[in-house]
Amino acid sequence: MNGPDPSWDLYRTFLAVLREGSLSAAARALGLTQPTIGRHVDALEQAVGVQLFTRSLHGLQPTEAALDLKPYAETLAATTAALLRAASGPGDRVAGVVRVTASEVVGVEVLPPVVAALQARHPDLVIELELSNALEDLLRRDADIAVRMVVPTQDALVVRRLGVIALGLHAHRHYLDRHGIPARIEDLAGHRVIGFDRETPAIRRMRMGAGSAAGALDRSRFALRSDSDLAQLAAIRAGCGIGICQVPLAARDPWLVRVLDDAVDLPLETFLAMHETLRDNRRCRVVFDALAQGLMRHIAGRAPVAVSEKGPAA
Template identity: 65%
Template sequence: MNTEPGWDLYRSFLAVLEEGSLSGAARRLGLTQPTMARHLDALEGAIGAQLFLRTQRGLAPTEAALELRPYARALAATSAALLRTASARAGEVRGTVRLTASDVVGAEHLPPILARLRADHPGLVIELVLSNTVENVLERAADIAVRMVEPTQDALLAQRLPPLRVGLHAHRRYLARKGLPTSLEDLAGHDLIGFDRETPAIRAALQLFPMLARGAYALRTDSDLAQLAAIRAGFGIGICQQAIARRDPDLVPVLAEAFGLDLPVWIVMHEDLKASARYRAVFDALVEGLRAVVAGPSAAP
């Protein structure tokens, strides 16, 4: 390699890798298809390896491309973090903060917290990424994360909150139609809502509640938001956070004494950001707001 490739070449490479075609990558970046082709040719020439093979389905990445993928993604995350960091002057609670949370937390709990935060700090811009996967805060794929698992990475500032309790719930319409089960064994005669694919967390829960295995469900989906929507629609009985059910008088707890799980809640960010006023403001607002969610409506600010 005689010259170091510029960031534009890696950005184009990553776009082609994720879109699977020059045309899709060009649309994503707002460039022309010939420009994308030139960028790929230049990067292949710089590293001395072919990155894509043309197939009937588009561009297929070579082994060399797959090896470069994590580094290109890290470059993209760093570039985006650099722009966010530069979006405000030191000491100001303004600029962009990228936040990630699970689907349910992001859709059900964060909006009022972020609304209050924006009212207090009109110069803040929030990028909210909803995903049940763990975004890499250490590599700045997100600035701050709300996690349901304990962080294991070093160099993170982490605040543990009281857990979110989950239990079985159903809409009043469903219970009026099918009746209220009196034991876990009675669930076999009900329409249950649950997962499609097992995860390590689900496998751990099934050791305690084997009657809730995949075959028991009348509706299977890995989307927590879809499960919640089905419960609210009266489809059947499913797992719901107590903090969410408390806000809806039509959602009724089912077998509360027999079934319940605690979801750990952590707020984390890179320790290098703790001296920044805007990141600290968002971090503290999340801690305060989610503590109130767990405590109940009477404690909400």
């Protein structure tokens, strides 16, 4: 590489083109013009001395060199976002931005009242909530705090085990009124079962722990398939069939009934983690503790936030 180091703007544009697949889509994502995006790509190619994209009928295709650069550009993006979050508020006040990542179901069904109570007490606190069943990299600072359903294995993390969320088979009362309540695991063969579309390593581990019920949780047996946990939960609530749901979550809905609880009782270990450099950051510590308290209440079958905490701060 000759000449001055490329500016961050060039890497940001490069990453946008990688993610969006075309100059025009990247321009829309960044709020720039298409010619500007093109100039940025040309400038980065000249700076690094390799071609990064080739044109095809399907848009811009990344070269092998571009794919080699991608993780470094992603690290730059994560570091830049973390820097801005760190600078968003003074370290001695609960103010500024904290980025939290959680699974779809936890992020939608459990965390909102916790966040509402937290922001009622600390109105200058901004929460960025990233919902994904993928594991965000806390060491790369993709997020500040993560709710994890697997044991965090990375070093340099502050980790707190919160407990075990029980998973079980549930159905809407109307569905069971129409189709009957299965008495044995074999009876599921006569029911519509809701489940995943693609089997991930996490799902494979879950099925291995299901014992005699593993066969009933095979993809070929599902009448409705979705890789979205929220879609599966919505289907259970709509009366589409029998599916897996968090036991404490279903217990809040009088229309949901647990079935075959002796045969299907799957443990979902729950952890909270953050980078150890944030241990003494007051806003991150306050958010970490509030999330831990709310999730432990949920695991125990109680509302994630006490009634007295739901209103505005006095």
